[in-house]
Amino acid sequence: MGRYVVRRLLQSIPVFIGATLLIFLMMYSLPGDPVRALWGEQSVDPAQIAAMKKDLGLDLPLWQQYWNYFIGLFQGDFGTQIASGRPVSEVIGEALPVTIRLALFAFTFTTLAGISLGVLAGLRADRLFDRGMLFFTLLLISVPSFVLGYVAQFVFAFKLDLLTPTVQDSEAFGDLLMPAVVLGSLSLAYVVRLTRTSIVENLRSDYIRTAIAKGLPRRRVIGVHLMRNSLIPVVTFLGTDLGALLGGAVITEGIFNVQGVGNLVYDALFRREGSTVVGIVTLLVIIYLAVSLIVDLLYAVLDPRIRYV
């Protein structure tokens, strides 16, 4: 398996270079000059713009800019923000822990609640609980997240006065509860439905019948034999979902005032802060690569028939 992991890691190098180059080119080809825009509609000062561009290295040809950026990356230098003049690594360093906290919170919620509800629904297929779950998950899928966010804010913060309407302190888990639940609820619905279908299908399979016929206790049949096989599609989904959560959620972050990666990327895109956008996307690419590797390795844990050599 060690060789497999090494091979996967080596494969990720060209993916990494390609992704940074692509994003770099995209940012470069967007219309709008970020330095010029600092003056807005006021009188502009061409001499000052030229001086600032020279200091930031933005007057160099594109390939040279990319080369400088790429070399910098290996020295841990993510570049400098145009407007604020702060190092990009510092800016990302502020936003990323917030997003990681929120994402893990939402992810834990999705996984625990989603799988248990899904298993329950699957075991009671076509009974009242299952029908109720179908309705509930359809509702979650069809309601846009901003509606859910505002409704939750209105009900829990203003009517019931249980929670603060927005995040005051991104380290307090009480504050993050509402955004995490809202953020996780869409995935929750998918996880419930995936688990349920998978469980229902596998319940009818031969190996389960054998297990029951062997006289294994019901707990072991469900907990080990049934769950393990049924979770493969769920794990695939959860893996990419974790990546998406870590990429930030612009809308939910906006509603609940979470100063995370989503907002950062959004602002940076609008301000044409190329180095910030490329820096974050680079990190996200790494996160996705890592998560997909973990998911692939987890397959082997869940299904003994899968082996990596």
Add this chain to the structure above:
Amino acid sequence: MRGARSAKWVAGAIVVAMAATACGGDSGDDKKSASGKPEGYVSIEVGEPQNAPLPSDTNESNGSYIVKALFTQLLEFDDKGEIVYLNAESVETEDSKTWTVKLKDGWTFHNGEKVTAQSYVDTWNFAANVKNNQKNSFWFSDIKGYEDVHPEKGDPKAEEMSGLKVVDDLTFTVELSEPVPYFEYKLGYTTWAPLPSVAFDDPKKFGEKPIGNGPYKFEKWNHNKLFQVAKYDKYKGEDSAKNEGIQFKNYSTPEAAYQELLSGNVDMVRQIGAKDLPKYKQDLGDRAIEQPYAAVQSIVPAFYSKPFKDVDPKVLQGLSMAIDRETIAKTVMNGTREAATSFTPPQVQGNQDLDIPSLKFDAKKAKELVEEGGGVPGNKIWIQFNADGGHKEWVTAVCENIRQNTGVECIPDSKPDFQTDLDLRDANKVKGMYRGGWVADYPLNVNFMRELYHSKAEANSGRFNNKEIDALMEKGDHAKTLEESIKLYQEAEQVMAEEMPAFPIFNYKINAGYGEDVENVNVDWHGDLVVSEVTTK
């Protein structure tokens, strides 16, 4: 199962590692909760400043709130646009070319350094130097010797502007390269505030913990969350703080800030999001603020574009007349704008009741005028705007007006964001007209004309070029007194009413609100809440 077991171990290790990163993030940040507000402080929704709050490098509203708290310049303006001296004892001139500034005695920076004439001269030389990359450097371009420190190309030839001379500790003179009768008014902008001598050693480091001469001293800055300042007890100015300190809190959206206002976690919000505009007055009662300020929203023809090249002014008058400003302001904009009645807003000196027919809605006459003037080539115009600024609704309404009332096809030309919009304007690629806005730099009518419609002005992106108007403005710039200058500009405005270099549409209004814990919340001529006057209950 061999593979499976080691995979299990890998997965376990990764989970542990992730938990560790989450914890690692915890200890790095400031532990104190952002909502913990010290006694007597007031809090206001003001986002993360674009860059470190140096007066000469701040030209956006978040930063300027903070600069205003930390720094004090020579003078400011009251609600009527009259000068109020702050750090200056007097500013005098005989020929509008050489200005003598006397400072008040006893002023100190927050680190104890005395505010002297030398502080001002050093700061201005620093700010004007092209090498220091200060965004407001062009503000110093009237001073003699500016070209030496800020050449159009290449490195500066000198470190100091020859026009600045220290007379004694509290007096200095400013010689301009040409007389500017309204120079004193320009000095009201915070960019002219002084910096202590420590600032020049390492401006970047200084910007993280700025030391000013203003009513508040720096306390802490948690990037993207909070900027906190405390009252400076030795402050000598008239605008000294009435509260113990200010927390400037960053919110990702106006909507989120508004929720915080309702639940009492922030004392003031400067803007109300579109979602809450229809109901904020009911929510807040007399704690809702709606007040016009000195800014004008216009639609500007690009005089190089196909529809408007060599256009007959009558066509422009007609098109402008076809717009029902009152109704759009009231309905589409929810009363957040006021219909414009001249090229200048009422808050500035020299604003006159122009009684321009072309700014008054008259559907019938509009059509006649457009036809009389020969119409528009192709019978089609475009209005370019940036989609990220909330302009879509009213631009669409304006276009609807023009189409219905004059028969000229009008197309809202949406650009994804402000940057793209500006790019096209700079490159002379606007297809017909564009949306323009101007907020007063200083409360004089001059500011709304000189920078926008003089043929050589940098912000004249419509490339309007009229010799008569140019001449009147130049005459105004060389007038002996301020009054005369204002008057000549008023004459220029009269001509503009005929030529229509732009269609003024709205004057801006601020929509803000404050919470139950504070009082004395006022708005200045510039549309900013006067935070230093706010008191806690």
